[in-house]
Amino acid sequence: MHISDWFSRKPKYAVLKPEKKEIPEGLWTRCPKCLEILYNKELERNLKVCSKCGYHFKLGAWERIYQIVDDKEFYELDGNLESVDALPFNDGIYLDKLRESKEGTGLNEAIVTGRGKIEGFDVFLGVFDFGFIGGSMASVVGEKVTRLFEYGTRDGLPVIIVTATGGARMYEGMLSLMQMAKTNAALSRYRKKGGLFISVLSDPSTAGVMASFASQGDVIIAEPGALIGFAGPRVIEQTIKQKLPEGFQSSEFVFQHGMVDMIVERSKLKSTIGRIIRIWNKRLKN
Amino acid sequence: MEQEVKELTPWEKVQISRHPQRPLTIDYIENLFEDFVELHGDRLYGDDPALIGGIGIFRDQGVVIIGHNKGKNVKENVSRNFGMPHPEGYRKALRLMRLAERWHLPVISFIDTPGAYPGIGAEERGQAEAIGRNILEAFEIRTPILVVVIGEGGSGGALGIGVGDRILMLENAIYSVISPEGCAAIIWKDSKQAERAASALKLTAQDLLRFNIIDEIIPEPPGGAHNDINATIKAVEESIARNLEMICSKDLDSLLEERYQKVRRIGIFEEKLVPKAGVEPARSPSST
Numbered sequence: 050m051h052i053s054d055w056f057s058r059k060p061k062y063a064v065l066k067p068e069k070k071e072i073p074e075g076l077w078t079r080c081p082k083c084l085e086i087l088y089n090k091e092l093e094r095n096l097k098v099c100s101k102c103g104y105h106f107k108l109g110a111w112e113r114i115y116q117i118v119d120d121k122e123f124y125e126l127d128g129n130l131e132s133v134d135a136l137p138f139n140d141g142i143y144l145d146k147l148r149e150s151k152e153g154t155g156l157n158e159a160i161v162t163g164r165g166k167i168e169g170f171d172v173f174l175g176v177f178d179f180g181f182i183g184g185s186m187a188s189v190v191g192e193k194v195t196r197l198f199e200y201g202t203r204d205g206l207p208v209i210i211v212t213a214t215g216g217a218r219m220y221e222g223m224l225s226l227m228q229m230a231k232t233n234a235a236l237s238r239y240r241k242k243g244g245l246f247i248s249v250l251s252d253p254s255t256a257g258v259m260a261s262f263a264s265q266g267d268v269i270i271a272e273p274g275a276l277i278g279f280a281g282p283r284v285i286e287q288t289i290k291q292k293l294p295e296g297f298q299s300s301e302f303v304f305q306h307g308m309v310d311m312i313v314e315r316s317k318l319k320s321t322i323g324r325i326i327r328i329w330n331k332r333l334k335n
Numbered sequence: 336m337e338q339e340v341k342e343l344t345p346w347e348k349v350q351i352s353r354h355p356q357r358p359l360t361i362d363y364i365e366n367l368f369e370d371f372v373e374l375h376g377d378r379l380y381g382d383d384p385a386l387i388g389g390i391g392i393f394r395d396q397g398v399v400i401i402g403h404n405k406g407k408n409v410k411e412n413v414s415r416n417f418g419m420p421h422p423e424g425y426r427k428a429l430r431l432m433r434l435a436e437r438w439h440l441p442v443i444s445f446i447d448t449p450g451a452y453p454g455i456g457a458e459e460r461g462q463a464e465a466i467g468r469n470i471l472e473a474f475e476i477r478t479p480i481l482v483v484v485i486g487e488g489g490s491g492g493a494l495g496i497g498v499g500d501r502i503l504m505l506e507n508a509i510y511s512v513i514s515p516e517g518c519a520a521i522i523w524k525d526s527k528q529a530e531r532a533a534s535a536l537k538l539t540a541q542d543l544l545r546f547n548i549i550d551e552i553i554p555e556p557p558g559g560a561h562n563d564i565n566a567t568i569k570a571v572e573e574s575i576a577r578n579l580e581m582i583c584s585k586d587l588d589s590l591l592e593e594r595y596q597k598v599r600r601i602g603i604f605e606e607k608l609v610p611k612a613g614v615e616p617a618r619s620p621s622s623t
């Protein structure tokens with residue numbers, strides 16, 4: 050029997066082993082915005098949103114997935130793709146970064162992709178994790194996003210991507226930059242087939258990922274209070290040599306400037322996505 | 336016989352790519368195209384002098400030309416914003432690419448920018464959206480697109496007019512995901528480590544050819560393009576002519592398919608073998 054009968058490189062559906070939810074150490078968390086002391090169990094129940102001021106805490110990829118898929122059921126895809134030090138980048142510091150991020154997040158890359166249901170509808174879902182090298186996109190992230198659009202094209206299903214990213218990952222140099230082109234090429238084909246792509250921008254969503262697929266959603270949803278834009282605020286301040294106004298590049302700012310369709314609180318995200326898919330599903334079939 | 340020339344370091348190439356006397360997009364336009372007619376404005380907000388666009392004739396072939404343009408001196412650099420476009424620039428470029436498609440003219444795009452401008456107005460008007468849309472729609476433009484990296488290829492600001500059928504690059508031009516200074520500031524908290532970053536980033540034409548990100552290197556005179564501008568322009572002309580003929584002779588369907596497939600293959604990673612056996616839970620529902 051040939052080895053290929055036992056092993057496969059083809060995209061596959063694997064059972065998700067529900068991982069332990071990461072509950073912050075201790076019983077209490079201080080809200081960074083209003084400084085209120087929040088009881089962790091309460092914070093979890095409230096989808097990690099401050100009950101006093103509405104501050105949306107950052108979520109890990111799996112936390113987000115569990116919040117929006119039905120019955121916490123999710124079939125991860127392409128979880129077997131692993132980054133390599135392709136350039137290689139200066140004496141293995143990229144490998145160190147990867148190792149740290151893997152240990153820190155329990156993930157093997159900055160995005161988790163797969164299939165699940167939202168409000169009863171089958172979708173392909175990708176969720177970035179900012180804790181993994183700043184949610185940056187390099188070869189693996191680019192490949193997973195590209196495949197997600199390809200699966201969506203093949204199966205005629207919606208694609209939902211939740212970003213939390215600082216852009217293209219410098220440790221893979223131009224290979225990272227070109228993932229902007231690769232993902233958008235796949236998105237272009239998906240759109241041609243009439244696909245529904247919902248881009249959900251969480252805190253932060255900037256640079257190379259924003260300047261590729263994330264800004265090109267059919268519907269773009271921002272979480273309240275996220276940082277959204279192209280250049281980082283510090284780079285802008287250094288360039289223009291002045292302080293940026295309060296609220297610059299916030300969700301509210303980009304909404305006001307026509308860059309997103311809506312700002313949706315975390316508790317309404319799942320139902321909002323569901324409502325959009327329901328309408329899209331009722332399109333003309335001829 | 337050619338003399339053996341010492342191989343330049345990546346950091347030296349960065350310096351050469353930014354040399355104030357290096358030929359600019361405007362120099363190629365003046366020397367390579369007959370009857371250049373500059374077209375202005377994005378029809379939405381304004382005109383961006385950092386990104387030139389227009390129509391002209393290249394060796395009896397009508398073409399659309401777009402390109403970042405720096406200035407030749409401080410004054411010009413200020414008015415051209417050092418070749419750093421605002422969203423208007425990218426939107427003008429897209430408008431002209433669509434024009435090229437309707438008229439069946441090939442597009443020639445010159446890359447030479449430190450990056451898209453990071454400023455208040457640029458953010459307000461959707462810099463990320465403008466670049467993202469250009470990259471996306473470039474895969475749908477049904478006309479040949481030739482890209483020439485002539486100086487600095489600054490990240491997304493370069494890629495915003497950098498998707499095409501053949502990507503040519505001058506020998507000492509650079510193309511990078513981040514500037515060496517920016518990279519050094521992040522990793523070593525010291526922009527003086529830029530030389531180290533320049534090596535680490537693999538931003539030279541020779542590196543990018545190896546990664547199949549570009550298709551051809553256009554040779555420069557010894558010491559760099561600024562040492563013999565006429566020779567550089569001649570070399571660029573020869574390369575454009577040859578590559579333009581190549582892409583213009585293809586039928587559009589295969590051209591667009593190849594444009595897609597070339598980019599689709601970019602990326603280096605490991606695809607771990609996973610056991611086939613075991614539970615095979617959800618088959619994708621509607622696929623065959």
Ligand SMILES: [Zn+2]
Pocket residue numbers: 080081082083084085099100101102103104
């Ligand atoms: Zn609060």
